[in-house]
Amino acid sequence: MRIVTSVAAMQRLAKEFKAKNVPIGFVPTMGYLHEGHLSLVKRARDLVGNTGQVVASIYVNPTQFAPTEDLSKYPRDLARDKKLCRDAGVDILFVPSDKEMYPAGYSTYIVEESLSKTMEGASRPTHFRGVMTIVAKLFNIVLPEVAVFGQKDFQQAAVIQKMVTDLNFPLRIVVAPTVRESDGLAMSSRNKYLSPAQREQATILSQSLRYARKAVLKHPVSAAQLKSEVAKLISEKNEARLDYVAFFDPKTLKPAEQVKRGDQIALAVFFGKTRLIDNAKL
Amino acid sequence: MRIVTSVAAMQRLAKEFKAKNVPIGFVPTMGYLHEGHLSLVKRARDLVGNTGQVVASIYVNPTQFAPTEDLSKYPRDLARDKKLCRDAGVDILFVPSDKEMYPAGYSTYIVEESLSKTMEGASRPTHFRGVMTIVAKLFNIVLPEVAVFGQKDFQQAAVIQKMVTDLNFPLRIVVAPTVRESDGLAMSSRNKYLSPAQREQATILSQSLRYARKAVLKHPVSAAQLKSEVAKLISEKNEARLDYVAFFDPKTLKPAEQVKRGDQIALAVFFGKTRLIDNAKL
Numbered sequence: 428m429r430i431v432t433s434v435a436a437m438q439r440l441a442k443e444f445k446a447k448n449v450p451i452g453f454v455p456t457m458g459y460l461h462e463g464h465l466s467l468v469k470r471a472r473d474l475v476g477n478t479g480q481v482v483a484s485i486y487v488n489p490t491q492f493a494p495t496e497d498l499s500k501y502p503r504d505l506a507r508d509k510k511l512c513r514d515a516g517v518d519i520l521f522v523p524s525d526k527e528m529y530p531a532g533y534s535t536y537i538v539e540e541s542l543s544k545t546m547e548g549a550s551r552p553t554h555f556r557g558v559m560t561i562v563a564k565l566f567n568i569v570l571p572e573v574a575v576f577g578q579k580d581f582q583q584a585a586v587i588q589k590m591v592t593d594l595n596f597p598l599r600i601v602v603a604p605t606v607r608e609s610d611g612l613a614m615s616s617r618n619k620y621l622s623p624a625q626r627e628q629a630t631i632l633s634q635s636l637r638y639a640r641k642a643v644l645k646h647p648v649s650a651a652q653l654k655s656e657v658a659k660l661i662s663e664k665n666e667a668r669l670d671y672v673a674f675f676d677p678k679t680l681k682p683a684e685q686v687k688r689g690d691q692i693a694l695a696v697f698f699g700k701t702r703l704i705d706n707a708k709l
Numbered sequence: 710m711r712i713v714t715s716v717a718a719m720q721r722l723a724k725e726f727k728a729k730n731v732p733i734g735f736v737p738t739m740g741y742l743h744e745g746h747l748s749l750v751k752r753a754r755d756l757v758g759n760t761g762q763v764v765a766s767i768y769v770n771p772t773q774f775a776p777t778e779d780l781s782k783y784p785r786d787l788a789r790d791k792k793l794c795r796d797a798g799v800d801i802l803f804v805p806s807d808k809e810m811y812p813a814g815y816s817t818y819i820v821e822e823s824l825s826k827t828m829e830g831a832s833r834p835t836h837f838r839g840v841m842t843i844v845a846k847l848f849n850i851v852l853p854e855v856a857v858f859g860q861k862d863f864q865q866a867a868v869i870q871k872m873v874t875d876l877n878f879p880l881r882i883v884v885a886p887t888v889r890e891s892d893g894l895a896m897s898s899r900n901k902y903l904s905p906a907q908r909e910q911a912t913i914l915s916q917s918l919r920y921a922r923k924a925v926l927k928h929p930v931s932a933a934q935l936k937s938e939v940a941k942l943i944s945e946k947n948e949a950r951l952d953y954v955a956f957f958d959p960k961t962l963k964p965a966e967q968v969k970r971g972d973q974i975a976l977a978v979f980f981g982k983t984r985l986i987d988n989a990k991l
Contacts, residue, residue, distance in 0.1 A: 438879055446730055534823035535841075535875035541816035559817075560876075567877040593817035594842075595849040597720055 428513045430520050437521050441570040450479040453571035458485035459502040459616035460511045463606040467575040468515045470603045474573045482569050484521040491557030502619050536560045542680045543586045546673050559590050571598050579605040579613050581706040613705045625698040628664040632705040639692045640709050647687040650674045670695035710795045712802050719803050723852040732761040735853035740767035741784040741898035742793045745888040749857040750797040752885045756855045764851050766803040773839030784901050818842045824962045825868045828955050841872050853880050861887040861895050863988040895987045907980040910946040914987040921974045922991050929969040932956045952977035
């Protein structure tokens with residue numbers, strides 16, 4: 428596995444592979460890898476085959492964190508990540524510095540005015556601007572045919588797909604299923620922040636998804652009603668504080684008034700300062 | 710010369726050329742071509758050579774016009790443009806429709822927060838957002854190694870270069886000199902709007918550039934002083950109304966307080982509803 432830290436070296440390498448018509452599959456991450464990330468690497472390998480190149484990136488992108496958020500304490504363990512990537516068959520690991528990605532005087536951003544405004548975008552107003560900007564940069568540096576994102580960040584995948592469509596990026600986005608702990612908790616680097624009591628109660632997110640799926644199994648239910656039921660469920664956990672729960676069309680992200688099978692649920696729940704998200708198709 | 714109207718067909722063609730390592734030189738235009746545009750085509754040919762492909766695009770991009778501006782009456786003559794492109798040796802002419810470029814629900818834009826805020830960006834606040842967005846789209850569709858822009862739109866070229874640098878687009882920007890009529894007027898599709906009296910007085914732009922160059926030849930002059938002198942010069946033409954005149958560093962676009970040789974001058978002047986721009990290095 429090659430480790431590349433400069434933008435110029437990574438882009439040169441990508442151009443060399445393109446000149447030889449070697450397809451590149453790309454998995455962008457913020458590191459502190461878990462089984463979820465590794466499932467994306469596996470998917471990228473399946474997509475480009477053994478003659479293709481799988482590139483993973485590890486970069487904790489400052490522009491997607493608000494000043495009040497957990498940028499400085501976001502978990503990092505590069506030595507462990509390198510080993511996991513090597514074992515998972517990554518060909519090139521791209522680990523740029525902040526100075527490489529946002530040199531002094533940096534001033535260009537990508538914004539999206541529809542899908543990015545609800546849910547995560549409402550709770551974190553500058554988040555998707557940062558996500559789209561870094562992902563566009565990485566696409567231009569790594570030049571992938573296909574990039575793989577996790578379904579756990581459902582809205583992120585939708586916003587990135589919208590950016591790729593709108594700006595005509597010459598690549599394909601693949602969204603891979605959420606990987607879960609045995610008790611249902613979606614894998615996330617942020618799970619590490621949880622105290623034992625919080626960790627135990629954190630299963631309330633996946634339980635809420637199951638609750639909603641059951642609720643609409645036979646007939647549609649009003650979104651307001653279902654939201655208040657989910658909110659009540661979560662309020663029963665003393666460590667949990669609901670940020671939002673939303674029911675919406677999985678394509679357009681338009682809120683549903685009557686929630687029915689096939690709609691999407693997404694929610695965000697605070698445990699202390701730790702904010703966890705999850706989602707599912709009903 | 711091939712004429713391509715669909716995004717998918719253009720991108721497919723570009724990918725085919727890339728797979729064969731054929732370099733692509735790109736000249737984006739809004740049509741109604743003149744000698745200035747054709748000089749860019751010639752430059753693109755020089756850059757990619759006879760084995761490369763020269764792609765020109767003609768698209769009057771609605772997102773770079775404000776609602777009050779001249780989008781609907783922007784001059785168009787596709788038949789003439791096609792002939793000019795063919796004669797100039799363009800290999801592929803890309804002429805997409807609005808529906809191809811901005812399908813229903815379009816919502817992604819590129820913004821720049823520094824260089825794009827002064828001069829044209831101050832007079833036309835949404836202009837560069839539209840320019841950057843369409844240029845990024847065209848880059849992703851045409852996949853050029855090199856794209857050629859005219860120096861007449863000095864700030865545009867600077868903003869696009871900044872976007873390419875910041876977002877790491879895998880291509881090179883070349884800026885080619887302004888082509889002028891024999892009396893010094895910079896060539897522009899908008900010159901067609903001018904009445905005979907306005908056309909005669911429009912030489913005041915290039916005269917202003919010469920005036921400023923002379924003024925700083927021996928020693929620096931205060932920007933305020935030089936601005937008021939240029940404003941006075943322009944006010945002597947009864948059809949002309951100065952929008953702005955600016956003196957600045959050509960790299961950073963930072964305003965100069967003392968104007969000296971090597972600084973850049975740019976100005977915009979209205980003749981009736983027609984707005985002309987010009988610039989020069991002093």
